[in-house]
Amino acid sequence: MIDSPTPRGGLRAALFAPLIVIAGTASVVPALLVANAPAIPHGSHASPQRSARPQRVVPPAELPPVEPVAFIDMSPDEARAYNEGVPFSSDPNPAARPFVFRGTAEDKARALDCLAAGVLYEAGDDAKGEQAVAQVVLNRLRHPAFPKTVCGVVFEGQERSTGCQFTFTCDGALTKWQPPEAAWARAREIAAMALNGRVFRPVGHATHYHTDWVVPYWQASLDKVAAVGSHLFFRWSGWWGTPPAFNRHQVAGEPVLAQLAPFSPPHRAGAEASGEAGAALAEGAVATGTAAPLASDPDMFLVTLPGSLAPEGFAAFALKLCGERKHCTVMAWRDGVAPPSTVPLTSGQMDAMAFSYLRDTAAGLERTLWNCTLYPALRGPRCMKRQVMTVMPPAPVPSPTPQASATPTAPGELGGVRRASSATIDPQKP
Known part of the structure; x- marks a missing residue:
């Protein structure tokens, strides 16, 4: 015979069944809500943290790529806010070694004007900013990832509207604006000092920079090292941003840039010799x-x-x-x-x-x-x-005046000379 459950056992069974139902509901309902949740709309500008590429430190055995200039889509105010939140690197920021140009007089003359154009068109007529840009150009020349002439660095990628490294070389600026004489002379002085060993210490070994109202995609893979005016300066993270990586030397043969011919005699002479200037x-x-x-x-x-x-x-x-x-x-x-x-x-x-x-x-x-x-x-x-x-009105014709009767001329005086009366003589004037 089977014993019937005791009253306590029946109560236990009656409570256990509802608990199983509640537990199942608690686990199944959230899963259904997650699976069927509506998409959350995003703003018109993506978050910089999500848009910027994740930082990747390139190992010494791999040459870091030189990326074309491309910017994250955000307003200037958003970019400034984001840039302010990017901390400066806490690693040492040693100054670069002095650079002294070695080459022919013709090569140096062309290099000087290429560098002068670079600093003036990139930094404007600002001496400190121009020195910072000049240092970046020479840092690049010494780095394995960039060309080995001054003009080659400044005009790298000029033939591509989206591939130039310095935007003035491919956005038509050289045909839209000609440097004023005083600004051009100052830029040439700064370029000459840089080519003769002057070092701009604050930017260290920076190879990249941008204004604070934009955020380029390459920023995430570099270390922020300095700010000069409205420009922020960066170097590669890891070994490629350290002094030993800047171990290359310039090569001979600065190229001729016909774009500089209107205000650079060295480039004009080269363009004329090669026939570029007279092609048309x-x-x-x-x-x-x-x-x-x-x-x-x-x-x-x-x-x-x-x-x-x-x-x-x-x-x-x-x-x-x-x-x-x-x-x-x-x-x-x-x-x-x-x-x-x-x-x-x-x-x-x-x-x-x-x-x-x-x-x-x-x-x-x-x-x-x-x-x-x-x-x-x-x-x-x-x-x-x-x-x-300006059309000048005709001069009024003076009306005739009666001539005074002739008076004798005193001995030793010239006829026709008007003499001042004693009442109008100023003793302070000779």
Whole structure:
């Protein structure tokens, strides 16, 4: 016979079943909620921590890649906030060794102007910022990951709109803005000091920099080491950012950059020798017979521009016309507009002028100007200023006055000289 459960055993069984149901519900319901949870929308700008690539320290046996410039999508204010949160490296930041340029006079002249263009276009007319950029260029030259000439470092990737390392070399800045003479002279002085051993210690062995209102993708793989003005400076993490990694030397043969020809005599001479500056000459003005200087002034050209020549090529076109002249003026009009044959120009001819070039070697002056009404993409100091012709009113005709009767002239006095009366004589004046 089977004994019936005791009252205590029945109570236990009655409570156990509901507990099993509750426990199952507690584990199953959260799982269902997670599996069927709706997607959480994100803001228009991704979080920098999620967008930036994770830091990877490249081992010494692997050369670190030089990445093209690309930025995380965020507003300037977001970028500044993010950059402020990136700590400076706590590792030592030793200064780089002095760099002294070794090479021919021609190579050094071209290197100097490449470096001057780099510091001025990248840092603006700011002496401290220019010194910092110059140090980065020379640090790169010594690093195995970069070219081994000064011009090669500055203009690396210039042929690619998204691959240049210094943005001014591929964004058209060289055709839109020409350095003022004082700023260009100061940049050349800073470049000369850097090529003769001057070291800018604060940036150490930095090989990268960016302004504080952007965040490039490569930032996560580098160490932040310095801030100079609004620019932040970085070096590679690990061995590639230490002094032993900067063990390369420059090579001979600084390249010629035709883009610098309008304001760099060394590059202009090289471009003319290689024929780059005059590549468009045979196509246009010579064929139309307008490339000869004026008979009244052998240093002045009033010419028609080749119809297929882009505005960026006007400067090289003018350089070819001027050749080795110490003083030269080129005034040019677009194809289809008949250039004048004499000077001075009328106001209409001046308004229609498309381009002008002036060289005065004795005065240290060289200037290229575009008509930005015709070429609106070119703006800033390179734009011609419109000439305002001021018409002077005719001088009033004095009314006739009665002539005083002639008086005898005292002996020793000159006739016709007006003498001041004693009441108007100032004893303080000779």
